Amino acid sequence: MEHRSLEPSVMEMIFTFKGPTDIRATLEYLMTLFPRKLFNDSLPQIVMKHQLYSIHNDKTLVDKELNKLRERGELLMFQLGFDTDAFGLVFTADYKAKVLAGEDGRPTRATVERFLEKLLSPCTELSFSKDKMLKEFLFTDSEITQLVKSGVLTVRDAGSWWLSIPNSGKFTKYFIQGRKAVLGMVKKSKYSEVLKAELEERRTTSHVKFHMKYHIHDIVGAELVQSIPTTSGTLLRCVES
DSSP states (O other), X not given: OOOOOOOHHHHHHHHHHHOOOOHHHHHHHHHTTSOGGGGTTOSOOOEEHHHHTTTOSOHHHHHHHHHHHHHTTSEEEEEOSSSTTOEEEEEHHHHHHHHHHHTTTOTTHHHHHHHHHHHTSSOOOXXXXXXXXXXXXXXXXXXXXXXXHHTSEXXXXXXXXXXXXXXXXXXXXXXXXXXXXXXXXXXXXXXXXEEHHHHHHSOOOTTOOSOHHHHHHHHHHTTSEEEEEETTEEEEEEXXX
């Protein structure tokens, strides 16, 4: 799915000076920072819900607008498993395209296609009970096993499954690794604080595989650092743990 291809810096200026409440535009900007090539373009572009909080201070407004996009069937949300508050956001069309591309030539394709048809009309749930899968979606036990095998579902507990993004394990690994490395850079700076503009320009280590701005939106939105306006620009300061 093609999104607006404004330069990240231009998009940032729009948000900094105009502060729009267009959550879709914010999502599209954050998705320009997603490293598609790193995953051979096999993953949909993933944005973490809390990254939007780094741009919009009103969390209630963000959540409300995200819910509208989900209710309209434009957006899907996923529990990514490494943290109870870690929710990934993906545009529905992008998710469908990547899942089906990954299913090419596989025996599970027909089952996955049927699941997507039922799921994407529209889906506001993060998980599905066995009852719903069998009685409402009309899948057999063996078809549910196929869906788990294909990666669109992962086991939540004995009687339910999370909706999931196939092959997203590598994304989660690199995301956590990068977060730790970028936080480490802030902590090692004098007084455990650094100007945001300076951090954006830092040379990254092999532990940081994503765009530095992607990680900065993460640590600010997750409140792992404080974002303090100064005359020299935004200062990022480590939160005392």
